[in-house]
Amino acid sequence: MALLEIKNLEVYYGVIQALKGISFEVNDGEIVTLIGANGAGKTTTMQAIMGLVPVKSGTITFDGKDITHLPGHKVVGLGLAQVPEGRRVFQELSVQDNLLLGAYLRKDKAGIESDMELIFDRFPRLKERRNQISGTLSGGEQQMLAMGRAMMTKPRILMLDEPSMGLSPILVDQVFSIITDWHKDGVTVLLVEQNAGKSLVISDRAYVLENGRIALSGTGAELMASEEVKKAYLGG
Amino acid sequence: MVTVIDGLSLGAIYALIALGYTMVYGIAKMLNFAHGDIIMVGAFAIFVTFSTLGHPLIAILVAVVICTVLGVTIERLAYRPLRTASPLAVLITAIGVSYLLQGIAQLIFGAGNNPVNFLASLGVVSFSLFGSQINVSWSSILTVGLGAILMVGLTLFVKYTRTGRAMRAVSEDRGAATLQGIDANKIIMITFAIGSFLAAFASLFYLSKTPVNPTFGSMPGIKAFTAAVIGGIGSIPGAMLGGILLGMIETICLSIPAISSYTTAIEFSVLIIILMIRPIGLLGKKRRVKV
Incomplete structure (x- = not known):
């Protein structure tokens, strides 16, 4: 059974339909990617899963439980975490406070401490700056902090919205290698x-999103070989 | 010296009220214009409890409970249904709640003044400093002392507790806070509770200056709102600084006969000048406008 299953999801912003009935699934242990151009509905999909935008119709099921209309703060408690587009680190709070906020729902003090140490081992820069205001971090450091904060929720599924956006090629490689490590x-x-x-x-596996619809789907390798994907998204 | 302590005491009152405005603005992004009237309700609660039971501590306790419950109730019934409405609708609702509370008070107690003076009856402390005799009222000392304790307590709470951290997170980015599992509605409710809790103490202290009537909260409410804006609305230390500053200015102006009748004009001129030089207030933070 799929860990996360989206069925015929429709989302409107006023009269504008952002998602026109999309369906996809993420199985336990997979890495699944949604690719698509600006405005295709990728971020809307992420927000709908997290209960941040109202769903008009369709269902979102996580681990057999219907979470379609569950408010966002409850979705997190089930084990879904999201690194939002643009990172959205709490700029006025310290690095450590940001990480502790990720652990907001957790009660296991010792576990929180040890997980924070794991994050700091992974990102030594954050450890050096743990008491610094997050707004003073570089873009790359803020991305690391946003990822660390999401991991502090102890998620079963980690969702990342454009984690490579605005980063230098070296940092992009680093972000992807962290994702594979965590996976x-x-x-x-x-x-x-x-x-x-x-x-x-x-x-x-991956899905191609176009104008609020799933246009293509397949394994990562299949889509990389697809002429359409090459032309539209791989610059060739 | 007396002027300084009296100024600090009035400033502490303004600061306590200003904190309610500024925290609600910072976290719920709205101006709660009914906040001054919560002080009025608190003052009536003290008046009624004290005149029936005659015990000041019980009166204060009753006022604290009533104010806190009232603040949370107003938020739940009047403001929460408008969470996604336009700011203007919320503002008008807040003004409506303000008049509603004043109307209810007038219906029950009439428009007259009801003096409560157990704080004044505490008398004055006399001591000599640099050879001159100084008389300071106990109520001023109590106001400054208790006000300071409350403000330090609030600062520590916001800085070091899990809930305080969540309050700062919701204030900065409600959506991102939700992604950490924070229930923004609950945090907003707690904010109203804290603001109204502090307002109850402001009721008590302000009663030493003026008797309670249905518009008891209007003037300190407006002054405290001014203080919050001077300090930078949304900023907790700003509200404290603005409150103390305004209390000092008011007390100093009132103590100089030549300018005492211009006191209010001077206070608002200070507001205008500060906003001209620094539109975000003394300790306000520039917020990035998010797309």
Whole structure:
């Protein structure tokens, strides 16, 4: 059974239909990518899953439980975490406070401490700056912080919305290698990217989103070989 | 010296009220113009409890409970249904709630003044400093002392507790806070509770200056709102600074006979000048406008 299953999802912004009935699934242990151009509905899909935008029709099921109309703060408690588009780190709060906010729903003090140490081992820059106001971090550091914050929720599925946006090529490689490492540690990943090449390489499966509809789907390798995808998203 | 302590005491009152405005603005992004009237309700609660039971501590306790419950109730019934409505609709609702509370108070108690002076009856402390005799009222000392304790307590709460952290997160980015599992509605409710809790103490302290009537909260409400804007609305230390500053200015102006009748004009001129130089207020933060 799929860990996350989206069926005929429709979302409207006023009279404008952003999602026109999309269906896809993410199985336990997979890395799945949604690719698509600006305005295709990728971010809307992510927000709908997290209960941040109202769903008009269709269903979202997580681990057999219907979460379609569950408010966002409850969705997090079930084990879904999201690194939002543009990172949205709390700029006025310290690095440590940002990470502790990721652990807001957790009660296991010792576990929170040790997970924070794991994040700091992974991102030594964040450790050096743990008491610094997050707004003073560089874009790359803020991306690391946003990812660390999401991991502090102890997610079963980690969703990342354009994690490579605005980063230098070296940092982009770093972001993708962290995602694959965490995936090896047992986290299921749903990725939204415009950087189709890099994300398809690490993906088990992928879907192409066009104008609020799923236009294509297949394994990462299949889509990389597809002429349509090459032309539209891989610059060839 | 007396002027300084009296100024600090009035400033502490303004600061306590200003905190309610600024926290609600920072976290719920709305101006709660009924906040001054919560102080009025608190003052009536003290008046009624004290005149029936005669015990000041019980009166204060009753006022604190009533104000806190009232603040949360107003938020739940009047403001929460408008969470996604336009700011103007919320503003008008807040003004409506303000008049509603004043109307209810007038219906029950009439428009007259009801003096409560157990704070004034505490008398004055006399001591000599640099050879001159100084008389400071106990109520001023109590106001400054308790006001300081409350403000330090609030600062520590917001800085170091899990809920305080969540309040700062919701204030900065409600959507991102939701992604951490924070229930923004609950945090907003807690904010109203804290603001109204502080307002109850402001009721008590302000009663030492003026008797309670249905518009008891209007003047300190407006002054405290001014203080919050001077300090930078949304900023907790700003509200404290703005409150103390305004209280000092008011007390100093009132103590100089030549300018005492221009006190209010001077206070609002200070507001205008500060906003001309620094539109975000003294300690306000520039917020990025998010797309």
